[in-house]
Amino acid sequence: MMELTRKGEYAIRGIVYLAGKPIxxxxxxxxxxxxxNVPPTFLAKIFQQFSKIGLVKSFRGTGxxxxxxxxxxxxxxxxxxxxxxxxxxxxxxxxxxxxxxRSGECTxxxxxxxxxxxxxxxLEGVTLKELLxxxxxxxxx
Amino acid sequence: MMELTRKGEYAIRGIVYLAGKPIxxxxxxxxxxxxxNVPPTFLAKIFQQFSKIGLVKSFRGTGxxxxxxxxxxxxxxxxxxxxxxxxxxxxxxxxxxxxxxRSGECTxxxxxxxxxxxxxxxLEGVTLKELLxxxxxxxxx
DNA sequence: CCTAAAAAGACATTTTATATCTTTTTAGGG
DNA sequence: CCCTAAAAAGATATAAAATGTCTTTTTAGG
Ligand code: SF4
Ligand code: SF4
Numbered sequence: 001m002m003e004l005t006r007k008g009e010y011a012i013r014g015i016v017y018l019a020g021k022p023i024x025x026x027x028x029x030x031x032x033x034x035x036x037n038v039p040p041t042f043l044a045k046i047f048q049q050f051s052k053i054g055l056v057k058s059f060r061g062t063g064x065x066x067x068x069x070x071x072x073x074x075x076x077x078x079x080x081x082x083x084x085x086x087x088x089x090x091x092x093x094x095x096x097x098x099x100x101x102r103s104g105e106c107t108x109x110x111x112x113x114x115x116x117x118x119x120x121x122x123l124e125g126v127t128l129k130e131l132l133x134x135x136x137x138x139x140x141x
Numbered sequence: 142m143m144e145l146t147r148k149g150e151y152a153i154r155g156i157v158y159l160a161g162k163p164i165x166x167x168x169x170x171x172x173x174x175x176x177x178n179v180p181p182t183f184l185a186k187i188f189q190q191f192s193k194i195g196l197v198k199s200f201r202g203t204g205x206x207x208x209x210x211x212x213x214x215x216x217x218x219x220x221x222x223x224x225x226x227x228x229x230x231x232x233x234x235x236x237x238x239x240x241x242x243r244s245g246e247c248t249x250x251x252x253x254x255x256x257x258x259x260x261x262x263x264l265e266g267v268t269l270k271e272l273l274x275x276x277x278x279x280x281x282x
Numbered sequence: 283c284c285t286a287a288a289a290a291g292a293c294a295t296t297t298t299a300t301a302t303c304t305t306t307t308t309a310g311g312g
Numbered sequence: 313c314c315c316t317a318a319a320a321a322g323a324t325a326t327a328a329a330a331t332g333t334c335t336t337t338t339t340a341g342g
Contacts, residue, residue, distance in 0.1 A: 169318080170318080170319075171318090174342095178324090185319075185320085188319085189319080189320065189321080192319090192320090199319060199320085200318085200319080201318060201320075201342045202316090202317065202319080203316065203317045203318070204316075204317080204318085205317075205318045205319060206319085207319090228339055
């Protein structure tokens, strides 16, 4: 239960890798994929989602590639995960209580809200910058 | 992401209902299923799992049915959820780090451990007794 | 124009979720 | 000793989600 999908795992790997590069450095998707050991075509889909919401910037054509959209210290793990997995929802009634006719007087309902808050809290408290190690900071791609 | 399945939702509904009955009262599966609005055949599978680990006691044949295996204040939501959904695992490396060759120096790994701890903590802190309302306590089935 | 690279969309396969149905076992009561 | 009620066990079915791949299109530099 509550398992991150491969997509989410790959998403984190890819963007953390990018966060270790100089902010203005454009990296090839193929290079990123090889470095983090993810199928390139799958990572492409993931980075397309990132690009749409500005988490990364993309450049097409010759000399194109990806760079981080914002400084690594301003991007949280929560953003990254939710970008590809959708919102953190421990139970469907958390997002739309009206879906369950029992939600009115349900005692379990608030528990899922708390789970949601705790998980979001943990993930929101971690930035990409904090996830970088010495060895991966500012290496070229 | 992190969504409880129907099975887990149904499991909670069913056992909370049972927890509201007198401890020695045997309830028919069909009655429970009807009361909590769950497909009877599906709930049967769920209660079979409960029965195997003693969360509920089952009685076969005429006059058979189910009753709670232990007092409601001693059964946590974590037990119930894990009984049918398996352990709370935000990412597979939490359970077997050796599956991921990056786990050695991975900075993300500990985050998933924290997520796991937080979620388990919330669910472990809630007992079936606490989930009962006035109206459902000690009603006959 | 030609080439490199990402974007977009269609397609394929596997796994998981969500059940249902049938047969078997167990137990009580006449 | 049957007959019936009820759970247990196992097989099967369908739908949805996960996990990729492939093809075509768009964009941009040289
Ligand atoms: S019964 Fe309660 S916990 Fe379950 S879906 Fe409805 S509101 Fe949510
Ligand atoms: S890269 Fe890190 S977080 Fe991802 S599976 Fe491996 S150890 Fe876990």
